[in-house]
Amino acid sequence: MKKVLPIVSIWLVGLLLFVGLFLSLWIIVPAPIFSLLPLSVGAPEISPGLLLLNILVAIAIVTIFWLRGFRYWRLFLFTLSLSGLALGLSARPLLQFSTVQQQAQAAIESSLGRDYLKNIPPEIMPKLRSQPLIIADIWRKIPIPKVRIDRAIPFANPDGVKLTMNIYRPLQVGKYPAIVSIYGGAWQRGSPDSDDTFNRYIAAQGYVVWAIDYRHAPAYRFPTQIEDVRSALTFIKKYGAENETDLDRVALIGRSAGAQLATLAAYQDPPLPIRAVVNYYGPVNLTAGYEDVPTPDPIESRATLRAFLGGTPQTVPELYRQASPINAVKPALPPSLLIYGGKDHIIESKYGKYLAQQLRSQGNRTIFIEIPWADHAFDAVFSGVSNQLALYYTERFLAWALIN
Secondary structure (H helix, E strand, O other): OOOOHHHHHEEEEEEHHHHHHHHHHHHOOOOHHHHHHHHHHHHHOOOOHHHHHHHHHHHHHHHHHHEEEEEEHHHHHHHHHHHHHHHHHOOOOOOOHHHHHHHHHHHHHHOOOOOHHHOOOOHHHHHHHOOOHHHHHHHHHOOOOOOEEEEEEEEHHHHOOOOEEEEEEOOOOOOOOEEEEEOOOOOOOOOOOHHHHHHHHHOOOEEEEEEEEEOOOOOOOOOOOHHHHHHHHHHHHHHOHHOEEEEEEEEEEEOOOOHHHHHHHOOOOOOOOOOOOEEEOOOOOHHHHHHOOOOOOOOOHHHHHHHHHHHOOOOHHHHHHHHOHHHHHOOOOOOOOEEEEOOOOOOOOOHHHHHHHHHHOOOOEEEEEEEOOOOHHHHHHHOOOHHHEEEEEEHHHHHHOOOO
């Protein structure tokens, strides 16, 4: 029995070393295919947990070899080197966090002013996150207060396709600013339920959230999707007041394909006034995205764009131009918050940076935040490292734009 226990402990530590190193590698390795994307997205978001695991494994390795008198010193050095590699990888996001947070703070202050928080009513501030990163929330989860939810409300029926929306409201009846939420999914999948956690979270801060639907490619191609978004905005304009919505204080938020639709709708004479737009890792120049695909390319970008637009930039150039928010930039647009992942190999962060530059050149208030370790759809891990940072600035930006 005395011999069995050390053998079991050695195999267990070896297994944990392999697991810790394997998962930690995904913090820097992009997903080569779509099925591996959850590893590439999730590993950076749970990196504090991986760091703790790797620290415990390193301690266990030293202890085991110390008890054996370091008789197998070559094996000891090899395993300790692997453990050190896992430790370094898992510590990477936390080591970068302070610098990235300072850059994000500088970006928002540069656009909105150092005293931008003074425009947010004092009673709102306690509802916002107190810190850009609360490690304990990764394990205990960000709390989501209760809100009122009305689901599957029909707003249009084009070509016999029933389009619906969800409405999220604070528990207390009142009149609130509105956030129109547009889901992503390569224009091919998703529903108004897709971003349910965020919609409930942000509604509790004092907003009516309208989570809208649109028809999907390839059965329906652009401009169908933006037409459906406009139909939803027209519906909100007509029925918003009876649903506790202040129609003079409306913002759009979208993720990925939904961000392309949100920015396009906000920049192209929307049916009702838009006070702000939030773009999470959205495609903004579809022609460039087709001609310069990332490597690796886990969603087969060109096939996705052909399904959405019905051809290539050579065969349908005008559709690519019309679908690219960067071509809709002009002066006097709503303030824009752009958040991109530096590790994203679906929509590379350079496109968000190009859009930010173009917006600023036309005199528009623009905030660009790049999270270097984050992959596409980082906010799918709602309590993860990247989304905590994104939430911290998103909720402040929305409160500045809508609650003053």
